[in-house]
Amino acid sequence: MSERRTKKANGQWALADFKVGVDNVIFSVDTEQNRLLVLLVMRDKAPFLHYWSLPGTLVREGESLENAAYRMLAEKIRAKNLYLEQLYTFGGPRRDPRESAESYGDRYLSVSYFALVRFAEAELVADGVSGIAWYPMSQLPDLAFDHAEILQYGYRRLRNKLEYSPIAFEVLPELFTLGDLYQLYTTVLGEGFADYSNFRSRLLKLGFLKDTGVKVTRGAGRPAALYRFDAEAFAPLKDKPLVFV
Template sequence: MPGRHSRKPSDSTPHQLADFKVGVDNVIFSVDTEQNRLLVLLVMRDNDPYLGYWSLPGTLVRQGESLEDAAYRVLSEKIRVNNLYLEQLYTFGGPQRDPREAPNRYGVRYLSVSYFALVRLADAELIADGVSGIAWYPMNQLPDLAFDHQEILQYGYRRLRNKLEYSPIAFEVLPELFTLGDLYQLYTTVLGENFSDYSNFRSRLLKLGFLADTGIKVSRGAGRPASLYRFDADAFAPLKDKPLVFI
C-alpha cells in the first residue's frame, strides 16, 4: 500500500546465537577516614589483553560455579575481610567490550556481571600473592583501566552514592562507636562538600531514631567534647523496608 513501508527479514541473514564467556568484576570501595578519601580496590593484570594495566578484581566463571561463588572466589584471593557483603550491580555485555572477541560478529563474546561492596579499610588485608600489583586507589587519582572497567567503576560509584541516601551502608565502614562529625565527614567524602549542611544532616539522622547515644564523650582538638554514637540495628529493623531519606 502507498505510504507504508515494511521490512522483511532476509532469508540469507543468519540467526546465529551469541556464544558467551561469562566473567565477574568486583567494585570494592572503602573510605580512608583519616585522609577523607574514597578508595577503590584495583589489581594489575599479569597477562594479555591489557598486560600491565590496572583493573577491577575479576575472573571468568568456572564450569559448575555460580556467579556469586565466582565473585567471592576472586575476592578471597585478593582480600581478607570479615563479613564481606557483595551486591550484584549490573551486567555489561556490549559487543567488542573485550579485545579477545573475534573481529567478526560470530565469535565468542565476553559478558561481565559486576558486583559491588563497601568494606572497612582497617579490617581489609590485601593479598599480594600471585598478582603483579594490588592497591587501594583514590577515586580522584585513578590510572587508565583495562577493558570497560572505568564504566563499571563509575556505575558502582553511582550505586554507592544512591545507597548512602536511603540505606545504612555508611555504618559498614565506620568504627562501632563514632561521632556525628565522623558520620558527616564520611558522607562528605563520598558525596562532596555541598551535599548538606551539618546541622540539617545531624537533625535528620537523629530523628530517624536508630543512632544510640552511648553517653560517652570524646575530645578532639580545641572544640567541646562530642558524643559517641553507635548504630542500633534493632531500632533500624522496622524501617528496613520503608522508603527513607538519610540526607
Template structure:
C-alpha cells in the same frame, strides 16, 4: 516460503565477574577503589578491577567472593550485584581459562558477559593480598587511570550505585566502627557524596530525629574540642524506615 522462520546462531559467551571494591579512608577523607595490575596480554601493565572467569559449577556470586578472598582479607564486607555488561561492541575479551592448555588455538576473541559486583569494606581492617599479581593497590577515585577492558564505566556505575545506596540503606554502618561520633558519620557521607551534600548542622538534626542512632552515653576526646558523644546504630529502629528515602540526604 510461508511460515518459515529465519534461524540465527545462538550467542556464545565467556561469563566473568568484575568487582568494584570501595573503601573510605576516613583519616584522609578519601574514597578508594581497589585495583590490580595485569601481568599478561592483553593490557599488560594496565590497572583493572579484580575479576575472574566463572568456573564450571560455580555461581557468579561464588566467583565474586572467590576473587575477593584472593585479593583482600577483611572481616566486615558488604557485597551486592551491580550490573551485567555485555554490549557487542565492547564485550570481546581474549581471556580464556588459564587451565586450558589449548587456549591459544581456540577462539581468540570471545564475547564476554561481565556480571559486576560492588563491595564496601572497612579500610582499617582490609589486608591486601598480592599473590599472583604484579601489583595491587588502593586508588583514590579522583586518580584512577584508564583501566583495561573499558572498565572505567563499570567503576563509574558502581560509584553511582554506592551514592544511591547511602540515600536509603544502612550500608555505611556495615563498615563504620560499632561506636562512632556524628562527625565520623558525616565525614563518611561527605567523602562519598561530596562535601556539598549537606551541612553538618542539618545532617545532625535530621539524622537524630529519625531515631535509629542510640547515644551510648560514652564520649571520646579528639584534639582540643570538647568530648564528642559516641553513637551506635539500631537496626531494629532503622527497619521502620527501610522503604523510605533517607530525608537527611
C-alpha cells in the same frame, strides 16, 4: 565454518556463545585522609598487559556468580566486615578484544559486583598479580576493557545507597561520633551535600542512632558523644528514599 558462526539460511543469526566473568568494584573510605578508594589490580597478560583493572575472574564450572565474586574477594583482600551486592551486567559486543570480528568467537559477559569494606581492617593479598593497590577516585589511571564504565556505575550505586540504606555503618566502627558519620558522607558525596547541623538534627529525629552515654575527646574540641547504629529501629525506614540526606 560452523553453523553458529554464520548467518542462518532463513535470515536469522546464530545464538552467541558466552564466557561469563565477574568483576568486583571494591570501595573503601580512608576516613583519616578523607578519601574514597577503589581497589585495582595490574594485569600481567594480554589483552591490556600492565594496565590497571578491577579485580575479576571467569566463572568456573559448577560455580555460582555470587560464589565467584566472593572467591575473587578472598583472593585479593582479607576483611572481617564487608558489604557485597550484584551491580549490573555488561555484555556489549566487542567489549573485550578477545572477541574476533572475523571469526565471531566467544562473547565475554561481565556480571559486576559492588563491595564496601572497612579500610582499617582490609589487608591486600598480592598473590598471583603483578600489582594491587587502593586508588583514590580522584586519581584513577586508565583502566582495561570497559572497567572505567563499570567503576562509574558502581560509584553511582554507592552514592544512591548512602541516601536510603545503612550501608555507611558497614565501614564505620561499632561506636562512632556524628562527626565521623558526617565525614564519611562528605568524603563520598562531596562537601555540599548537607549542612552538618541539619544532617545531625535529621538523623537524631529518625531514632535509629543510640547514644551510648560515652563521650570521646579528639584534639582541642569539646567531647563528642559516641553512638551505635540500631538495626531494629531502622527497619521501618528500610528502602525509603532520602533517609540520610
